[in-house]
Amino acid sequence: MSAEIPTAKLHEITKNVWSMVLGFRIQPVKFDAGKAGAQEFVLGKVTISGTWQGAVTLGCSTNLARRAAAAMFGKLPAEADAGEIRDALGELTNMVGGNYKTLLKGDCKLSVPNVLDTVPFVAVNPAPPEHEWFECDGGMVLVNVLKGAAR
Amino acid sequence: MKILVVDDSRAMRALIRRTLRGARYDEANISEAENGLEALDSIRSSPPDLVLANFNMPEMSGIELLEQLHDDGVDVSFGFITSDDSEANVARARRAGACFVIGKPFSRQELRRAVNEATEGIRNSP
Numbered sequence: 001m002s003a004e005i006p007t008a009k010l011h012e013i014t015k016n017v018w019s020m021v022l023g024f025r026i027q028p029v030k031f032d033a034g035k036a037g038a039q040e041f042v043l044g045k046v047t048i049s050g051t052w053q054g055a056v057t058l059g060c061s062t063n064l065a066r067r068a069a070a071a072m073f074g075k076l077p078a079e080a081d082a083g084e085i086r087d088a089l090g091e092l093t094n095m096v097g098g099n100y101k102t103l104l105k106g107d108c109k110l111s112v113p114n115v116l117d118t119v120p121f122v123a124v125n126p127a128p129p130e131h132e133w134f135e136c137d138g139g140m141v142l143v144n145v146l147k148g149a150a151r
Numbered sequence: 152m153k154i155l156v157v158d159d160s161r162a163m164r165a166l167i168r169r170t171l172r173g174a175r176y177d178e179a180n181i182s183e184a185e186n187g188l189e190a191l192d193s194i195r196s197s198p199p200d201l202v203l204a205n206f207n208m209p210e211m212s213g214i215e216l217l218e219q220l221h222d223d224g225v226d227v228s229f230g231f232i233t234s235d236d237s238e239a240n241v242a243r244a245r246r247a248g249a250c251f252v253i254g255k256p257f258s259r260q261e262l263r264r265a266v267n268e269a270t271e272g273i274r275n276s277p
Contacts, residue, residue, distance in 0.1 A: 004188065016256065018254050018257035020257070020258065021166070021255075021256045046189075048198065053275045069162065072162035072163075072165060072166055073162060073165050074165060074169055083161075084161070084162065087160055087161045088160075088162040090160060091160040091162045091163050094160070094207075094234050094255075095234040095255045095256055097234070098207075098233065098234025098235040098236075099234060099254075099255075101235055101237065102236060102237045102254075107239065108237075110207055110234075110235050112159060112207065112208065112209050
């Protein structure tokens with residue numbers, strides 16, 4: 001992670017979004033390749049341009065993404081379709097990225113979120129150890145801030 | 152009462168709609184648009200009492216929508232619900248005539264209070 005905002009603040013933002021929007025409690029954990037490696041992930045990204053340039057990525061394991069979408073749409077997890085899962089993850093990414101942006105100094109612009117469909121652990125980008133990791137009732141959440149243009 | 156919810160996220164529109172339904176807006180006619188352009192068409196053909204819009208959206212943003220309505224002389228109560236409630240955005244929203252700016256994530260109480268205040272005159276009118 002490379003940014004001026006303390007990591008603790010990013011943790012606080014992420015936990016707050018998951019708690020207030022979904023009612024889910026997430027806990028920071030150390031990256032564990034053994035645990036994360038067996039899972040697939042849905043990944044969202046927003047970019048920030050202006051005086052500060054970079055990107056905020058948010059992802060979560062597929063089962064948790066389905067539960068998050070269900071909570072946002074007010075339905076059962078089994079009823080959430082792929083489009084709803086993408087939409088929900090995009091909005092969660094938008095909130096984490098937007099809240100992060102408000103802490104930055106200067107004039108910056110937030111992009112609309114871009115969501116990648118399910119990817120295996122090995123395709124997570126930036127590399128998994130570079131993310132902050134959280135657990136949520138058996139599911140995993142990962143978040144990363146990367147400073148620099150052309151992300 | 153007619154409320155138009157404008158957000159590019161279906162999930163967020165569903166969340167806002169549920170929050171309003173759970174309050175005193177069970178009887179409100181709540182419609183949706185997924186960007187400012189779609190909202191503009193909707194408002195021109197059937198003006199709502201209140202617009203709840205995201206700030207940052209593709210096609211036409213929420214602030215561009217409000218500024219366009221202002222230029223067109225359309226008078227409608229307008230509130231923002233945005234993840235990007237930076238000082239600059241809040242100031243621009245206020246200048247354009249927004250009643251309120253709520254940051255995402257929002258609490259149910261926060262949204263309901265803001266909507267109640269923005270629609271007080273409408274709800275009390277005979």
